[in-house]
Amino acid sequence: MAAVTGETPRTRIQQENRERILKAALDMFSRTGYRGTTLDQIAAAAGMSKPNMLYYFRTKEELYRSVLQETLEDWLTPFAKLDPDGDPSAELGAYISAKLAHARINPKASRLFANEILQGAPLLEKTLKGRLKDLVEEKSKAIRAWIAAGKMVPIEPLHLIYMIWAATQHYADFETQMDALEGTEPGTREKRFENAERTLFTVLFNGLKPR
Amino acid sequence: MAAVTGETPRTRIQQENRERILKAALDMFSRTGYRGTTLDQIAAAAGMSKPNMLYYFRTKEELYRSVLQETLEDWLTPFAKLDPDGDPSAELGAYISAKLAHARINPKASRLFANEILQGAPLLEKTLKGRLKDLVEEKSKAIRAWIAAGKMVPIEPLHLIYMIWAATQHYADFETQMDALEGTEPGTREKRFENAERTLFTVLFNGLKPR
DNA sequence: TTTAATCTTGATCGATTGGTCAAACTTGTC
DNA sequence: GACAAGTTTGACCAATCGATCAAGATTAAA
Structure with missing residues (x-):
């Protein structure tokens, strides 16, 4: 072997x-x-x-671990790219776009991740508490700096991150629900993602921008 | 029997x-x-x-259907309560609070729903395309009226609804991830939901409010 | 073409799974 | 207390599941 x-x-x-x-x-x-x-x-x-x-x-487990490992890398990569020295709108915009593209192109990876989390993430604990936690802390620090520089309203960085994850992954994870509500005629899904991006940009950017 | x-x-x-x-x-x-x-x-x-x-x-299926039926009622009830004649901030605020409370008090119901959707929702298709779709159309009409009255920035109602579902349910569905990132010391979860509500209110209300 | 390495799969295995059944036990009613 | 109704469960069943194995088929290399 x-x-x-x-x-x-x-x-x-x-x-x-x-x-x-x-x-x-x-x-x-x-x-x-x-x-x-x-x-x-x-x-x-x-x-x-x-x-x-x-x-x-x-074994079944070896196969599952391999698939999960790949999907995890896909998940972490766009988040790691968020540049603390960049402009909030540009950086968050890029991240949101990348996450929505992932939801569109590879919804099953997102769903695998969701499934593993629902099951208590037995195989992901080390990564969640290690790499991801480190990344989250790093990006939270960047968000705090943006807030301190007056580029963003004061909010809890962690919860903004959750909000972005939720809003973008939802398009993959709840695709079945969305298909039921919107129908599955040709073009529906493409239009869905255009609307998704527009809506998230409008609400999030307007919402984060000081008045 | x-x-x-x-x-x-x-x-x-x-x-x-x-x-x-x-x-x-x-x-x-x-x-x-x-x-x-x-x-x-x-x-x-x-x-x-x-x-x-x-x-x-x-049978196993009879049991599953019973559990799922209960969780579905829990899911639909707060949404049905959204009053088109009310004020957007008040109505959406109440809905978001109700959804977060549900995520806090009964996360497993949310996770059952998510699980069923991930599995293609074989048992929910009728409800998704029926009752839920009707409710979504009714609430979308209300949101459009709010927008027309200048109470809200122009956005796609359906996607605002998705955004609220995503942001609130995430606290139940991805609880394992959040616990890993935040730790599980006493008080952490309570604090999480306070921050959740504050953040969602800040970003969503600020984001929806015309400038 | 030959030969070694790699690949494929029908048959088989022990454990697990959703159920069934009848006997024993418990509860409710008069 | 007697008796009927309701409840509980050990033993059992057929089908399914993750896996193993050896023989035959295919591919790669010389």
């Missing part, structure tokens, strides 16, 4: 099949979570047999 | 045990969803045997 997990380069088939499996796993785990998803379901979605899939990922 | 499902009044034991089971089911289903939760887990949490529990709720 060294070729599968060690330093040896992966074969063509391994690369292809791992990608297929990871994608299928994301599709499935994002809907019904770890316990509620079966290996047979993922294998079927990946277009292979269950033992074949287990040739590449030895 | 007539005594359990018909018009006959429920016995003392039936009332007590049903409540116990429903509470245990909410605790469990809100974390791992329908498929990921086992009847044994719920029965253990309710302090009884699985067959005993199945004496009161014939």
Whole structure:
């Protein structure tokens, strides 16, 4: 099994099949979570047999961890890019846009993350209390500096961050509800994200701007 | 079985045990969803045997539907109360407060709802496209009237509604993440909700108020 | 073309899961 | 207290689930 997990380069088939499996796993785990998803379901979605899939990922948990690790990196990257030396409108605007783009392009990653949190985040505790906490403290400090410079109304930075996370992720996580309310005709989702960005920019920028 | 499902009044034991089971089911289903939760887990949490529990709720699905029905009523009630003839600040303020109170008092109900939506809302489709959609259209009309009367900046009503749902429910649904970031010392959660309300009021009211 | 390495999968396994059932126990009513 | 109604549960069941294994098929390298 060294070729599968060690330093040896992966074969063509391994690369292809791992990608297929990871994608299928994301599709499935994002809907019904770890316990509620079966290996047979993922294998079927990946277009292979269950033992074949287990040739590449030895256990269900190993597969889940791999998928979750990828989605976590996607989640953390835009947040890390928030520049404390920049202008609040520009920085927050860029972050909101990046989060909405993520919600649009990869809603299942967002839903996987939400699912893991709902389940008590057993596999994320270390990251939440480590990297994420550090990032949150760093960005909170930046927000405080913006407030002190009179560029923003006085508010709790942590809760502004929560507000942005909530407002943007909601478009991925509650997509089913939104589809039910708005219908699923062609163009509806695109229009939804245009309206989302416009609304969030209007309310948040107007709301944060001193009077 | 007539005594359990018909018009006959429920016995003392039936009332007590049903409540116990429903509470245990909410605790469990809100974390791992329908498929990921086992009847044994719920029965253990309710302090009884699985067959005993199945004496009161014939199947897993019947139990799940009962819990979900209760949580849905809790979800819809505050929204229905939004008065179109009232003042935007007062009405939205009351709604936000009610939603935050719900997130604080009954986070598991919120999480059950989120879980059901993540799973594609198989049991909620009728309500989402019916009652909720009707309510959303009614409240959107009210918001449009507020905008026309110059009481609010021009924005898409639907997306303001999403924003409020997202910002408030997040405190229940992502509680695990917040606990990880903020710690769980006594008083932390109470303080969190005070800050939540203050921040949401500041940003949303300031944001919606014309300049 | 040969051979070694890699990949695929039907059959199988032990454990788990949603249920069923009948006997024993408990509660309610007269 | 007697008896009917209601409640509880150990034992059991078929199906499902995460996994294992060995044999056959395919791919890669020489």
